[in-house]
Structure formats: structure tokens, C-alpha cells
Amino acid sequence: xxxxxxxxxxxxSNWCPGCGNFGILTAVxxxxxxxxxxxxxVVIVSGIGCHGKIVNYVDxxxxxxxxxxxxxxxxxxxxxxxxxxxxxxxxxxxxYDEGWDHFCHALRRNIDLTLIVHDNQILxxxxxxxxxxxxxxxxxxxxxxxxxxPPLNPVAHALVSNGTFVARGFAGDPRHLQSLIVEAVxxxxxxxxxxxxxxxxxxxxxxxxxxxxxxxxxxxxxxxYTDRQxxxxxxxxxxxxxxxxxxxxxxxxxxxxxxxxxxxxVLAKMPVDDIDITSIIESMK
Amino acid sequence: MKVNELSFLIxxxxxxxxxxxxxxxxxxxxxxxxxVFGTNDYQSLIRGGHNFYVVQVKVDEVYSQTDSVDxxxxxxxxxxxxxxxxxxxxxxxxxxxDDISVESETLGREDLNFYPVPMKKIVWEELKEDPIMxxxxxxxxxxxxxxxxxxxxxxxxKDTFKxxxxxxxxxxxxxxxxxxxxxxxxxxxYRLIETEAAGxxxxxxxxxxxxxxxxxxxxxxxxxxxxxxxxxxLLHFMAENxxxxxxxxxxxxxxxxxxxxxxxxxxxxxxxMTATSGGGFCLMTEGLGMTGMxxxxxxxxxxxxxxxxxxxxxxxxxxxxxxxxxxxxGEFPRVVIAPGDVEECFYETMRVFNWAEKYQMPxxxxxxxxxxxxQTSIEPFDTxxxxxxxxxxxxxxxxGLEEYMxxxxxxxxxxVRALPSTKGVIVRTNADEHDELGYTSEDxxxxxxxxxxxxxxLTYLAKELEERGTETTKLYxxxxxxxxxxSWGGTKGPIREALKIxxxxxxxxxxxxxxxxxxxxxxxxEKALSKSKKIIVVEHNRTSQLSGLIRERLLRDVDHTILxxxxxxxxxxxxxAKIREVL
Numbered sequence: 024x025x026x027x028x029x030x031x032x033x034x035x036s037n038w039c040p041g042c043g044n045f046g047i048l049t050a051v052x053x054x055x056x057x058x059x060x061x062x063x064x065v066v067i068v069s070g071i072g073c074h075g076k077i078v079n080y081v082d083x084x085x086x087x088x089x090x091x092x093x094x095x096x097x098x099x100x101x102x103x104x105x106x107x108x109x110x111x112x113x114x115x116x117x118x119y120d121e122g123w124d125h126f127c128h129a130l131r132r133n134i135d136l137t138l139i140v141h142d143n144q145i146l147x148x149x150x151x152x153x154x155x156x157x158x159x160x161x162x163x164x165x166x167x168x169x170x171x172x173p174p175l176n177p178v179a180h181a182l183v184s185n186g187t188f189v190a191r192g193f194a195g196d197p198r199h200l201q202s203l204i205v206e207a208v209x210x211x212x213x214x215x216x217x218x219x220x221x222x223x224x225x226x227x228x229x230x231x232x233x234x235x236x237x238x239x240x241x242x243x244x245x246x247x248y249t250d251r252q253x254x255x256x257x258x259x260x261x262x263x264x265x266x267x268x269x270x271x272x273x274x275x276x277x278x279x280x281x282x283x284x285x286x287x288x289v290l291a292k293m294p295v296d297d298i299d300i301t302s303i304i305e306s307m308k
Numbered sequence: 309m310k311v312n313e314l315s316f317l318i319x320x321x322x323x324x325x326x327x328x329x330x331x332x333x334x335x336x337x338x339x340x341x342x343x344v345f346g347t348n349d350y351q352s353l354i355r356g357g358h359n360f361y362v363v364q365v366k367v368d369e370v371y372s373q374t375d376s377v378d379x380x381x382x383x384x385x386x387x388x389x390x391x392x393x394x395x396x397x398x399x400x401x402x403x404x405x406d407d408i409s410v411e412s413e414t415l416g417r418e419d420l421n422f423y424p425v426p427m428k429k430i431v432w433e434e435l436k437e438d439p440i441m442x443x444x445x446x447x448x449x450x451x452x453x454x455x456x457x458x459x460x461x462x463x464x465x466k467d468t469f470k471x472x473x474x475x476x477x478x479x480x481x482x483x484x485x486x487x488x489x490x491x492x493x494x495x496x497x498y499r500l501i502e503t504e505a506a507g508x509x510x511x512x513x514x515x516x517x518x519x520x521x522x523x524x525x526x527x528x529x530x531x532x533x534x535x536x537x538x539x540x541x542l543l544h545f546m547a548e549n550x551x552x553x554x555x556x557x558x559x560x561x562x563x564x565x566x567x568x569x570x571x572x573x574x575x576x577x578x579x580x581m582t583a584t585s586g587g588g589f590c591l592m593t594e595g596l597g598m599t600g601m602x603x604x605x606x607x608x609x610x611x612x613x614x615x616x617x618x619x620x621x622x623x624x625x626x627x628x629x630x631x632x633x634x635x636x637x638g639e640f641p642r643v644v645i646a647p648g649d650v651e652e653c654f655y656e657t658m659r660v661f662n663w664a665e666k667y668q669m670p671x672x673x674x675x676x677x678x679x680x681x682x683q684t685s686i687e688p689f690d691t692x693x694x695x696x697x698x699x700x701x702x703x704x705x706x707x708g709l710e711e712y713m714x715x716x717x718x719x720x721x722x723x724v725r726a727l728p729s730t731k732g733v734i735v736r737t738n739a740d741e742h743d744e745l746g747y748t749s750e751d752x753x754x755x756x757x758x759x760x761x762x763x764x765x766l767t768y769l770a771k772e773l774e775e776r777g778t779e780t781t782k783l784y785x786x787x788x789x790x791x792x793x794x795s796w797g798g799t800k801g802p803i804r805e806a807l808k809i810x811x812x813x814x815x816x817x818x819x820x821x822x823x824x825x826x827x828x829x830x831x832x833x834e835k836a837l838s839k840s841k842k843i844i845v846v847e848h849n850r851t852s853q854l855s856g857l858i859r860e861r862l863l864r865d866v867d868h869t870i871l872x873x874x875x876x877x878x879x880x881x882x883x884x885a886k887i888r889e890v891l
Contacts, residue, residue, distance in 0.1 A: 032747070034747050034748075062734060063728070063729055063730065063731060063732070063733065063734070064729060066576075066728050068572070071739075075740075076748065078736065078738065078746075078748075079747050079748050082734060083734065084728035084729075084734055084735045084736060085734075085735075085736040085737070085738075085746065086572070086575055086602070086736075086737055086738075087736075087737070087738040087739055087740060087742075087746075087748065088568070088571075088598060088602075088739050089568075089594055089595070089598050089739045092564065092565075092568040092595070092598075095560065095564070095565040095566075095568035095569045095572065096568045096569070096571055096572040096575075097572060098560075098565075098569050098572060099530070099532070099568065099569035099570060099571060099572020099573035099574075099575070099576065099580070100572040100573065100575060100576045100728070101572075101576075102530065102556060102558070102569070102572075102573060103529075103530055103572070103573040103574075103576035103577060103578040103580070104576040104577065104578075104727075104728070104729060106729060107576065107728055107729055124561050124562065124564075124565075125561065125565055127561075128560065128561040128565070282556070284550070284551040284554055285554070285556060288554065290529040290530055290555065290556060290573070290578045291529075291573075291576045291577035291578045291727060291729075292577070293527075293529055293554065293578075294527070295526065295527020295529075295579055295696050295698070296527070296696050298524065298525055298526075298527055298553070300521055300524055300525050300553075300691065302552065303521060303524070303549060303552070303553075304511060304521070304688055304689070307511035307512060307513045307517070308339075308509065308510070308511055308512075
């Protein structure tokens with residue numbers, strides 16, 4: 024069973040002091056310890072952006088991939104070896120801009136993995152431009168007169184894409200986030216968590232303070248997360264009160280569950296020598 | 309009377325079952341002990357337009373279609389008008405007189421044999437079946453003209469369709485057959501007669517199917533592909549066999565997802581592959597670069613068609629050679645292999661998985677529409693010729709004395725490969741430049757070392773190819789000749805047929821096929837070309853990309869190029885004439 028020490032790498036963090044990513048890192052490590060997973064059994068996958076460096080900071084198997092492609096890479100890993108616990112980390116631009124198409128399809132495919140989106144509503148690593156979740160009117164270097172389009176609503180999209188575990192967390196509340204991550208990893212299917220992650224350097228608007236004034240927990244309001252309609256309603260709540268917690272959860276067969284010929288099989292561990300193709304050749308006579 | 313050599317063409321609208329009929333005819337001929345080659349020509353549409361399928365039948369090995377048509381089976385008027393000039397004197401035309409009017413005067417051909425068969429009437433009024441079955445009536449008629457045993461067609465029908473469908477088709481074929489026997493003189497000067505090879509174990513398959521078989525035999529357990537002509541056939545083949553072979557075929561949301569899934573699967577340790585055409589490969593390019601940076605063992609099959617952009621979606625080309633060799637930003641090693649026939653499609657596919665795993669780099673199998681969609685009869689594969697080699701892969705618990713490093717710097721550039729879930733090992737990789745442990749690194753010394761490490765692998769691969777005597781090139785014909793034809797990929801078939809023609813005329817010419825385009829087998833090519841007085845490059849592109857590659861690698865120019873870029877394959881007679889012109 025892993026300890027905090029086991030999970031720590033020798034790499035010095037280059038996130039800004041106070042960055043919301045630290046809250047996510049703490050929650051992730053806490054979740055891995057709580058889940059009592061072996062380091063060798065976990066693979067983390069990240070995209071490009073400040074969040075992507077998380078592969079350098081957690082001492083488990085890791086794949087720091089390219090911008091937008093966390094989900095297909097993680098999908099490939101999980102399908103090849105379902106015994107692995109696969110956790111994907113993406114940024115908001117990473118997932119909701121560059122990788123948007125994969126988001127809907129991974130949700131409906133319901134691969135048994137976890138997706139944590141570090142949603143800071145800005146492109147940080149490229150020094151501050153607007154993203155899919157930046158608020159309308161938000162001024163950045165690429166929108167000096169304010170973003171003219173409304174943000175998209177990833178939680179609502181996840182729900183209408185047939186997501187089976189849809190949640191939102193806050194990097195400023197790592198303990199709550201840790202419980203969401205534990206639930207998401209335990210969920211059989213795609214566990215998706217959008218995480219509000221304040222960027223202390225470039226996002227002057229959506230600060231820790233901004234969120235603390237608005238966030239409330241769905242579980243405190245007795246929200247029934249088995250009701251997709253209610254979840255959809257909640258996903259549109261924005262303004263003075265913004266919910267976090269589990270919006271929706273259902274048990275639905277995963278992609279691999281629908282493939283009887285691969286039940287209890289690990290593709291990556293199947294022998295590749297002496298494969299018999301005679302019957303196919305015979306059919307070509 | 310010409311016996312056991314025939315060029316047969318069936319043409320009609322899309323949706324009329326043209327390819328299927330050509331396939332049935334070819335397979336029956338193969339079972340009669342003859343060699344067959346079949347190729348299709350179709351447009352990017354589902355109904356209408358003009359489709360045709362050509363079958364070349366010979367006693368000897370046959371590598372391509374020929375320039376002319378001996379027997380034309382016309383299911384629409386266009387088939388006659390478009391192909392009348394290809395018909396040989398005394399050639400035959402089977403058609404439906406209720407559908408089209410064919411008159412020798414309007415055709416300007418007085419030297420043809422016409423066989424009007426009321427196919428539609430037979431199917432509709434007599435048999436009360438789906439009009440699509442008129443193909444089968446026509447096939448029966450062709451069998452009668454050629455004196456080919458109808459029982460062969462019956463057997464193929466039974467092996468291809470469900471029993472009820474097969475039986476209806478058998479009736480239709482019989483009616484077509486009898487109609488010809490009853491209504492026409494037995495004057496068609498071609499015969500197909502069963503040979504001693506009848507019943508000998510041979511198979512009839514496409515390049516796509518041969519690649520698929522090679523992949524399955526090599527232990528490919530993960531295939532992700534988005535449909536795109538001409539490699540869709542491979543996606544279908546893998547999907548059809550996924551349960552039987554206990555593997556997984558995924559059709560994701562696009563080519564970007566496909567390549568990234570394959571990268572993930574290969575990282576987790578499975579032999580993984582994707583297939584696409586030029587446009588899809590454009591989308592995969594960023595993922596390709598990631599396989600280079602992360603040293604992941606990925607196999608990509610590219611089937612070329614004319615570009616740029618959508619181009620001619622259902623036709624053939626060799627315009628992407630430079631593209632696949634250079635695609636992606638940055639410098640990293642890759643292998644590009646171009647099989648030239650169905651057999652090479654199988655054996656080279658088995659090999660590419662070995663190169664991908666041993667050298668932990670992307671390998672591209674470069675094919676074209678003509679190669680992967682044409683079908684050939686061959687002896688069954690020697691499935692033991694290429695052994696599975698996985699390279700330095702950790703199995704069981706990691707026994708190394710030092711901490712495992714996925715990207716460890718070594719003399720050959722190849723690091724020990726371990727898979728996530730291996731006990732005692734953390735496997736970390738990174739699309740950013742990284743250190744040996746896979747942690748992001750922007751250190752100038754580490755960057756230099758890593759760039760060199762990755763590229764060093766290609767040097768060692770080239771060395772291994774040489775030491776093992778891998779057939780990176782093949783020379784056909786005499787070792788020394790007045791002229792050497794040089795080509796790669798799918799032009800091989802027509803070139804080999806052209807060689808037969810030229811050799812009959814005592815023209816001194818040989819043929820160098822380059823199979824490994826990258827790393828380029830410079831020594832072998834130089835050796836073959838040094839003995840030649842004239843070098844002629846044959847390619848399906850406008851700029852002769854191979855000539856450029858030869859110039860770059862060997863610092864020598866070629867003497868002539870014969871180029872075609874209309875999407876259609878070379879015909880051997882045309883090619884032989886072009887070669888004669890430049891000799």
C-alpha cells in the first residue's frame with residue numbers, strides 16, 4: 024500500500040505558489056493512498072498545459088501526452104490492460120477546446136477510467152488566453168476587449184453525452200475533492216470530475232475568493248444524483264450559487280463489458296507467438 | 309482458339325454487385341487450377357456511375373490486369389461505350405438486349421461476337437427474383453461461352469452466400485448458361501479448362517486482407533481505425549475476425565483518436581495498429597511525432613490515393629512517399645516499408661511489428677489502393693517464415709539492479725522495455741523532451757543525448773537489416789541488363805508483367821524493387837544500379853519522388869522516369885511500350 028512518501032518524486036514543482044493545481048495534487052495523492060492501490064497498478068495520463076506536469080510529480084506510471092488527447096491515450100491503455108487503474112488529467116483548453124470531440128465520445132463509450140479536468144478558465148502555460156470555459160466579457164491577451172462568446176457548459180454536456188459519473192470539485196477544498204476522486208475511481212465506467220482550479224497568475228476574475236463566495240455542495244442540499252433531469256437542472260446553476268459534488272451517477276455496462284470475447288482477458292498479456300490463422304486462410308480457398 | 313488465358317471485364321452501375329460478380333468469377337477460375345488477378349475500378353458513390361472489375365486468368369503466375377479485354381460482360385450501356393476499344397478482335401460481349409442496344413455499326417467494331425442474353429427477363433419474369441441477380445445469369449452465360457464447368461461457380465456461390473441465396477443464384481446461373489447453349493453457335497474462341505492444379509490449396513485475397521492476416525498472425529491484439537478508402541477493407545477484416553482471434557477492433561471518433569488510442573495501447577504493451585489514407589494520416593501526424601518522442605511501438609498502414617485533399621477517393625496513387633518519410637515536426641526515427649504484392653503484404657506486416665517493438669519506434673506500412681484492393685490467387689502463406697520478436701522486453705518481475713528507466717541512454721539507443729503493471733517498475737514517458745526516467749527535461753545536455761539516442765536506433769536497425777540479409781530490395785531478371793526499372797509498392801505487378809513482354813522480345817531489362825524506403829538501403833540499391841547502363845524509374849506520381857530519394861541518398865540521377873498520375877494503374881503493355889521508347 025502506498026504512502027505519501029512513495030508517491031513523491033524528486034522533481035521540484037514549477038507551478039506558481041498558490042496555484043490550484045497543488046490542491047488537486049494533494050487530493051489525488053490522498054485518494055491513491057485511501058484507495059490502497061499499488062504504484063505499479065496506476066497509470067496517470069496528462070495533456071499539455073500547466074496541469075500536464077502532474078506526471079512529473081506523482082511517482083506512478085505516467086504518460087505525459089499531447090494537447091487534447093488525454094482521453095484516447097488513456098482509453099488505449101485501459102483497453103489494452105483493464106487491470107490498470109487509469110486516471111487522466113486534462114486542462115480546460117486541453118479537454119474542452121482541443122480535445123472536445125474525445126470528451127463526448129469517451130463519455131458515451133463509458134471506458135472504466137477517471138478524467139479530472141483542471142478547469143482554470145484560462146490558458147496558463149501560454150501566459151493567459153481565453154478558453155472554452157472563460158466567462159463572456161473576460162479580458163485576456165487574446166481577447167483584450169473581452170471574450171464575446173459565452174462559455175460552454177462541460178457538466179451539462181457530460182450529462183447529455185450519456186456520462187455515467189459526472190461531478191465537479193474545487194481545488195480550494197482538497198478534502199472534498201479527494202472524496203470525489205475516490206468515488207470516481209471506484210465507479211465502474213468513466214468517472215468525470217470538472218475541477219475549479221484558480222490560476223493565481225493569469226485569471227484575475229475567478230479567484231479562490233470568487234469561488235468561495237459562490238460554491239455550495241450538492242450533497243448538503245440532498246441532491247439525488249440518480250436523477251439525470253435534476254442533475255441537468257443543477258448543471259445550469261451559475262451566478263451567485265454554483266454547485267459542486269456529484270451531479271449524476273449510474274451503473275451502465277462499460278465498453279469492455281459489452282465485449283464477451285474479452286471477458287477476463289488482458290490484451291497486453293496475451294501470447295503473441297504461434298497464433299493460429301488457419302481457419303481464416305481456409306475461408307479464402 | 310485460346311485456352312486458359314483470358315481477360316474478363318464486368319461493368320455496370322454502382323450497387324449492381326459488380327465487384328462481387330468479378331470475385332465469384334475469379335474464385336471459380338482459381339479452383340479450376342488457373343491463376344487469377346482481379347482489380348476493381350469504382351467511383352466515390354453508392355448508386356449510379358460506372359464500376360468495373362477486371363479478371364486476368366492465366367496458367368502461369370499472373371501479377372496484374374492486361375491492356376485488352378477478351379470477354380466483356382456489360383450490365384449497362386456505358387460499359388460497352390467505355391470499353392469497346394479495349395476489346396480484342398473476336399472478343400465477346402454479353403449484354404441484355406432489353407436494356408441496351410449494341411450494334412456493331414454504331415460501335416464501329418465489326419469484329420466482335422455479340423451475345424444478347426435477356427438477363428432481366430429471366431430473373432424477373434421466369435425466376436421472380438431480385439433484379440440484382442442478373443449478374444449471376446450473365447456469369448452463367450460466360451461460363452457456357454468459355455466451356456467452364458458450372459459446378460465450380462455453384463461451389464463458390466455456396467461458400468459465399470447463405471444456402472437459400474446460393475441456391476437462387478445457382479438457378480440463375482444455370483438459366484444463363486443454358487440460354488447461351490440453346491441460342492448461340494459455339495463460336496467464342498476462348499476456353500477455360502480445368503488444369504492439374506485444380507483443387508490444389510490456393511487462396512484468393514486482397515492486399516488489405518493479407519495485411520490483416522499478417523497483423524493477426526503477428527499477435528496484433530488492438531486495431532483502431534476510422535473508415536477511409538482504400539484501407540476500410542482492413543478495418544472490416546479486423547472487425548470481422550476480432551472475436552475469433554480474441555482481439556479488439558475499435559472504430560473511434562476519427563483518425564486523431566485512432567492514433568492516440570493505438571499509442572496508449574502500445575504503451576500498455578499490446579501489439580497495436582491503425583490504418584488510414586493520406587488525409588487521415590495528416591490528422592495522425594501529431595500522434596506520429598508523439599510515438600517518436602515517447603518511443604512507442606506503433607504500426608500504421610497508409611493506403612495511398614490521389615491527393616491533395618480528398619482528391620480521387622477511390623483511385624490509386626504513390627504521391628505520399630515523401631510525406632510519410634518526413635511527416636511531423638522534429639527529428640526522430642521511423643521505418644517506412646512498401647510491400648509490392650499480396651505476399652509481401654503478409655510477410656512485411658509480420659516484420660513491421662517486430663521492428664516496432666524491438667526498436668520502439670513507429671513503423672509505417674506504405675501501400676496504395678491498387679495494391680490493397682486488388683485480389684490475387686496465391687499459394688497459402690508460410691506462417692513460420694517470420695518469427696515474432698519482441699526485443700528487450702521485461703517479463704515477470706524487473707530484475708535490474710538500478711531503478712528502471714524507460715528512456716535509458718544506451719549504446720544502441722534501445723532501452724529495456726517494461727510495461728506498466730510490471731512489478732518493481734514505474735514506466736514513465738513524456739511527449740515533452742525528457743530525461744531517462746521520463747521526467748520533463750529542458751536541459752541542453754540531456755536534450756542532445758536524447759535526440760541522439762533516438763536517432764541512433766535507426767543506425768542499428770539499418771545494421772541489423774544488412775546483417776540478417778533482410779530483403780530490403782529485390783532484383784528481378786538478370787543481374788546485369790541494358791536497363792534497370794526501379795520502383796516501389798503497387799507498381800510491381802504491372803512491371804513484372806511488362807518484363808514478361810519485354811523478355812519475350814529479348815529486350816535486356818531487369819527490375820529493382822525497393823521495399824524499405826526508410827532507412828534507405830543505399831548499399832543494395834547502389835550495387836544493383838551500378839551494373840545498369842540505364843535507370844528507369846516507374847511511379848504513380850508527377851514528381852518522381854523515388855528519383856529524388858535516389859538522388860539524395862546515392863548522389864546520382866536516374867535516366868528516365870515513366871510517371872502516371874490519373875489514379876489508374878499502369879497496364880503492362882503500355883508500360884512495355886514506354887520502356888521500349890526510352891531504351
